Amino acid sequence: MPLDTYYTLGRSGLRVSRLSLGAMTFGTEWGWGSDKHNARRIFDLYVERGGNFIDTADVYTNGTSEAWLGEFVADAGLRDRLVLASKYTFNLGDRNANGGGNGRKNLLRAVEGSLKRLGTDYLDLFYVHAWDQLTPAEEVMRTMDDLVSSGKVRHIGLSDVPAWYAARAQTLAEWRGFEPVSALQLQYSLVERNLEHEHARLATELGMGITVWSPLASGLLSGRYRKDAAPEGRLGVMKDNGNPAFQHFSERNWRIVEELERVAGEIGRPMAQVALNWVANRPGVASVIVGASRPEQLSDNLGALDFELPAALAERLTRASDMPAPFPYYFFTNAMQGMMYGGATVGDKPAGYRAPVRVSGSGSGVE
Secondary structure, rough: OOOOEEOOOOOOOOOOEEEEOOOOOOOOOOOOOHHHHHHHHHHHHHHHHHOEEEEEEOHHHHHHHHHHHOOOHHHHHEEEEEEOEEEEEEOOOOOOOOOOOHHHHHHHHHHHHHHHHOOOOOOEEEEEOOOOOOOOOHHHHHHHHHHHHHHHHEEEEEOOOOHHHHHHHHHHHHHHHHOOEEEEEEEEEEEEEEHOHHHHHHHHHOOOOEEEOOOHHHHHHHHHOOOOOOOHHHHHHHHHOHHHOOOOOOHHHHHHHHHHHHHHHHHEEEEHHHHHHHOOOOOOOOEEEEEOOHHHHHHHHHOOOOOOHHHHHHHHHHHHHHOOOOOOOHHHHHHHHHOOOOOOOOOOOOOOOOOOOOOOOOOOOOO
């Protein structure tokens, strides 16, 4: 499937590539990533292949990511063609009590900063970067709706939030006529599958397309890292820094890598392509964010949807990466559901029983 085959994002009319370009690697301030020359080559490669969905955030490489991306877009004259997504939440300054979090003051400050760095007068998609555990969903959704009404933001999303918070936000939007949430940006990969407990069902039920970050677990699933070798690259730099998103060296994960390597060998595809293909075809997934520090790396990853992963091999990866369901989710497993129905077989409604919520190919995952 080429990059110029698009999915609608959630229940919106916004059409996006199934592989999104992640611009978090634009800049070297964090000790890894790409210099400006390679960042531009990566951008050019992505858009030349037909990609239209690019993801960044105000905090990425201390603002360099947005600034470079804005320059690349302007030089290429592609603003109207591209879907630019950015995020806010994290504090960019020192000793500013309202310089972070999700409140109205920081939200309005953040969107103006992103627009300035990106050199544009609107964002196609603007996310809450993470739940701040403080700001009411009502305040966030009302302010986001105001931004949509003003034309500064076209669509809104939530990233790294609890399922209950996303459900409340979407319900408020429906009840009060606010702009609905079109996208949920969440970590998802063979080694991180916790969104399957609630977020995947939430997305399909309430019309939010999932945009996946870290589908290769920061490179662990690319085959770059070996169990018996000293870690280098991003995972080496970020090792033991306290951020769980980069702590992937575990016995369970090495077993997953081994099975991934076997499956990739059987179909003659790179490990990274197989891992990306698996996650892109999971329920609720609209687009998968792929980042790269070199154009050659991106070129390889963009081939992830050019083949069909056989169902038997996909199932092997699913089993290899499965984890026991914690409470209360084990109540929703087949065994417990069987107890509810006294052993009777209870199937879903047949195809055509009711009209689909969305046509086949929608990014919400609802068919």
